[in-house]
Amino acid sequence: MQKLDILIIGQGLAGSLLALELEKRGKNIMVLDNNPIVSSSKVAAGLYNPITGRKMVKTWFADELFPDLSNYYQDLEKKMNARFHFGKTIYRPFNNIEEQNDWSLRTVELGYTPYTKLTVNYSIGIDQLVDPLGGFFLNNSGMVDVSMLISECKKYFKTKDLYTEGRVHFEALEVEETQIKLGSFEADQIIFCEGPMAVNNPLWSNLKFKIVKGEILDISCRLKIDHVISKGIFMLPYKNHIRVGSTYDIQYQDEDPTEKGRRELLNRLSKLYIGNLKVLKHKAGLRPATFDRKPFVGFHHKYKNVAIFNGFGSKGVSLIPYFAMSLADHICFGKKMTLEVNPIR
Numbered sequence: 001m002q003k004l005d006i007l008i009i010g011q012g013l014a015g016s017l018l019a020l021e022l023e024k025r026g027k028n029i030m031v032l033d034n035n036p037i038v039s040s041s042k043v044a045a046g047l048y049n050p051i052t053g054r055k056m057v058k059t060w061f062a063d064e065l066f067p068d069l070s071n072y073y074q075d076l077e078k079k080m081n082a083r084f085h086f087g088k089t090i091y092r093p094f095n096n097i098e099e100q101n102d103w104s105l106r107t108v109e110l111g112y113t114p115y116t117k118l119t120v121n122y123s124i125g126i127d128q129l130v131d132p133l134g135g136f137f138l139n140n141s142g143m144v145d146v147s148m149l150i151s152e153c154k155k156y157f158k159t160k161d162l163y164t165e166g167r168v169h170f171e172a173l174e175v176e177e178t179q180i181k182l183g184s185f186e187a188d189q190i191i192f193c194e195g196p197m198a199v200n201n202p203l204w205s206n207l208k209f210k211i212v213k214g215e216i217l218d219i220s221c222r223l224k225i226d227h228v229i230s231k232g233i234f235m236l237p238y239k240n241h242i243r244v245g246s247t248y249d250i251q252y253q254d255e256d257p258t259e260k261g262r263r264e265l266l267n268r269l270s271k272l273y274i275g276n277l278k279v280l281k282h283k284a285g286l287r288p289a290t291f292d293r294k295p296f297v298g299f300h301h302k303y304k305n306v307a308i309f310n311g312f313g314s315k316g317v318s319l320i321p322y323f324a325m326s327l328a329d330h331i332c333f334g335k336k337m338t339l340e341v342n343p344i345r
């Protein structure tokens with residue numbers, strides 16, 4: 001039997017960052033993952049954006065999440081000796097005059113200054129981009145290549161013997177008062193970071209997930225942009241192509257890319273960009289969302305040594321670093337966490 005402090009199930013963005021935070025605090029951990037070809041983290045566009053939605057408001061918990069986010073990913077890049085974080089300004093064109101007015105009122109509200117860079121009420125003049133009414137530019141935004149990040153983390157865990165590949169079958173799990181047994185492992189605690197696969201976990205059958213399928217395209221076109229452009233759909237320049245996304249579908253059949261998704265993306269894109277393009281790649285995946293759009297972070301109501309770290313929906317890149325540190329501080333130093341994310345809220 002290998003004796004551990006904590007077993008972590010799942011090596012997506014959630015499991016990876018939580019494992020690193022626990023290891024940093026001196027815990028003896030093991031990460032178990034079934035290494036799927038497609039997962040939420042392997043498909044994610046990786047954008048982080050403090051002001052979202054039609055109402056153009058700060059996202060939940062923005063002031064806690066965003067100020068240190070780019071430093072967090074830059075430090076991780078140094079630790080992994082790899083480049084997967086790219087700070088990028090987001091340009092959000094206005095849809096109509098009403099939005100222009102709403103935004104000018106919003107910018108005088110308290111707390112928006114750190115996120116807003118510039119507002120213009122005229123087109124910024126990029127050939128073939130549709131923005132007749134101008135728009136606003138955001139700070140504290142960017143992109144993480146999540147697929148690369150988790151692949152670097154996997155290499156790191158492997159070199160330290162902290163990674164085991166394989167699927168956890170719940171019949172094989174023994175949850176006792178003071179310890180967990182799973183195959184050759186014996187641990188004080190187990191934390192499930194299973195992403196959308198959590199819906200199959202009998203220990204968490206009381207939690208209501210809202211799984212949302214998403215599709216994205218990589219295109220090549222003549223548009224020359226450094227910023228991300230976001231207007232219902234985003235155009236994200238990365239390497240030598242532009243990533244376009246995403247769809248939100250709760251009535252999906254499977255995880256595969258669909259013709260309907262591709263058409264929807266190209267149709268929405270045609271309202272933002274009027275030039276020729278070529279689709280290079282089409283990907284799809286499932287987002288592990290919840291009904292109140294807040295994650296599930298904390299311990300089981302019955303089994304005090306079983307925890308969950310999941311439900312990050314379409315905002316894993318901005319939410320996971322903060323809550324990985326919170327949960328690790330809670331486990332290691334007894335620090336309190338916000339009750340808003342408690343799974344038994």
Ligand SMILES: Cc1cc2nc3c(=O)[nH]c(=O)nc-3n(C[C@H](O)[C@H](O)[C@H](O)COP(=O)(O)OP(=O)(O)OC[C@H]3O[C@@H](n4cnc5c(N)ncnc54)[C@H](O)[C@@H]3O)c2cc1C
Pocket residue numbers: 009010011012013014015032033034035036039040041042043044045046047048146166167168169193194195196197198213214215216245246283284285286287288309310311312313314315316317318
């Ligand atoms: C199309 C699309 C676009 C997105 N774009 C963005 C974006 O721009 N910005 C953003 O912030 N977020 C985005 N997301 C959401 C983001 O990807 C998720 O919030 C995040 O990746 C969730 O990570 P996770 O670790 O919880 O889940 P996952 O990435 O699914 O990882 C869970 C891992 O656990 C493994 N696992 C599960 N059960 C078991 C088991 N029993 N035994 C062993 N292994 C197991 C899985 O196979 C997987 O490897 C997007 C998602 C999609 C689908």
